[in-house]
Amino acid sequence: MSFSLQRLRAWWRAFRASRRGRRAIRAGRAALLAAVVAYFLYRFSQIGWAQVWRALPExxxxxxxxxxxxxxxxxxxxxxxxxxxxxxxxxxxxxxxxxxxxxxxxxxxxxxxxxxxxxxxxxxxxxxxxxxxxxxxxxxxxxxxxxxxxxxxxxxxxxxxxxxxxxxxxxxxxxxxxxxxxxxxxxxxxxxxxxxxxxxxxxxxxxxxxxxxxxxxxxxxxxxxxxxxxxxxxxxxxxxxxxxxxxxxxxxxxxxxxxxxx
Structure with missing residues (x-):
């Protein structure tokens, strides 16, 4: 088990240091940000945009x-x-x-x-x-x-x-x-x-x-x-x-x- 974990860690370090790995990590971060924005848009759409706007404090x-x-x-x-x-x-x-x-x-x-x-x-x-x-x-x-x-x-x-x-x-x-x-x-x-x-x-x-x-x-x-x-x-x-x-x-x-x- 420890050997497998060591191999996995070594693979991850090598992947993260590679050009393809850096691109994949950047793409993953962008996808995560897009998912957060999409989730909020979905939740606000369920409530109703007009209702959300009217409920904002002045x-x-x-x-x-x-x-x-x-x-x-x-x-x-x-x-x-x-x-x-x-x-x-x-x-x-x-x-x-x-x-x-x-x-x-x-x-x-x-x-x-x-x-x-x-x-x-x-x-x-x-x-x-x-x-x-x-x-x-x-x-x-x-x-x-x-x-x-x-x-x-x-x-x-x-x-x-x-x-x-x-x-x-x-x-x-x-x-x-x-x-x-x-x-x-x-x-x-x-x-x-x-x-x-x-x-x-x-x-x-x-x-x-x-x-x-x-x-x-x-x-x-x-x-x-x-x-x-x-x-x-x-x-x-x-x-x-x-x-x-x-x-x-x-x-x-x-x-x-x-x-x-x-």
Whole structure:
């Protein structure tokens, strides 16, 4: 088995270095881009172009916030990988991080990680195993932070229940809040206890990942609520918090194409 893998890797390196291989790779990238564009055209056609155009927000602030939100995630990834990998830089990782985000968000979950690993193998002077383990660890930390964020958002939404439902849901609210904190505490304890089995990065790199992802998730979720509030100011804060928690949870479902449109 290992011999077959070695032969396959040797063939791929030779094919990628050949003229025909470079042409095939460029053609594959162009085909992938065309497939993404065709998929979006198909989805928008299902909705209806006129309806999509009428539904576009008219507030300029909405699009300004959208731009900032879109930049947060690739910049965060570039900071993590540019600092953790020796021989890499934040500036060098930034273009690939943007492509990674486009693939993950607009095409298929985790397809961006596959692309990013292939890019890193060609650009970062580190063994392939080190690169892949770092990407895996970053995925785990991102998932933990996002799920923890969703749990906290749900807990906060329970604390802002309308006054007319406060008496009716008082006991239930306390129960779910307590259960949520217990789950978070158990999850945090398990992560600390088994961190060496799950993660391969150094404590300093782990601290960097946690700090960067916590900061970008917090900023991104606050901006998301502000963006919604700009368009629909009459909605309640609890509505946005519940919707936000659902958005965070659905974004963690693997292998879902364009999860924002599902």
């Amino acid at each position: 507030q300029p602030l909405y699009y300004a916030i959208l731009g900032v939100m879109y930049v947060l995630y690739p910049v965060g990834d570039a900071v993590v990988y540019g600092r953790v990998w020796r021989g890499a830089s934040v500036q060098g990782c930034l273009p690939a991080s943007f492509r990674k985000r486009i693939l993950n968000q607009d095409l298929l979950s985790f397809s961006g990680e596959v692309y990013f690993y292939d890019w890193a193998r060609r650009r970062v002077p580190q063994p392939g195993g080190v690169l892949w383990r770092t990407i895996k660890d970053n995925l785990i930390v991102t998932s933990v932070v996002s799920i923890g964020t969703a749990s906290l958002i749900l807990a906060v939404s329970l604390l802002v229940v309308p006054a007319d439902l406060l008496q009716e849901l008082q006991n239930t609210r306390a129960f779910y809040a307590a259960a949520g904190f217990v789950v978070l505490a158990l999850g945090a304890g398990a992560a600390v206890r088994f961190r060496r089995a799950l993660l391969s990065v150094t404590p300093a790199a782990l601290g960097l990942m946690l700090g960067v992802h916590a900061a970008r998730f917090t900023a991104g979720r606050v901006l998301q609520v502000v963006q919604w509030e700009v368009v629909v100011p009459e909605a309640s804060l609890q509505t946005w918090l519940v919707l936000l928690s659902l958005l965070v949870l659905t974004s963690r479902i693997p292998f879902v194409p364009a999860s924002d449109l599902v």
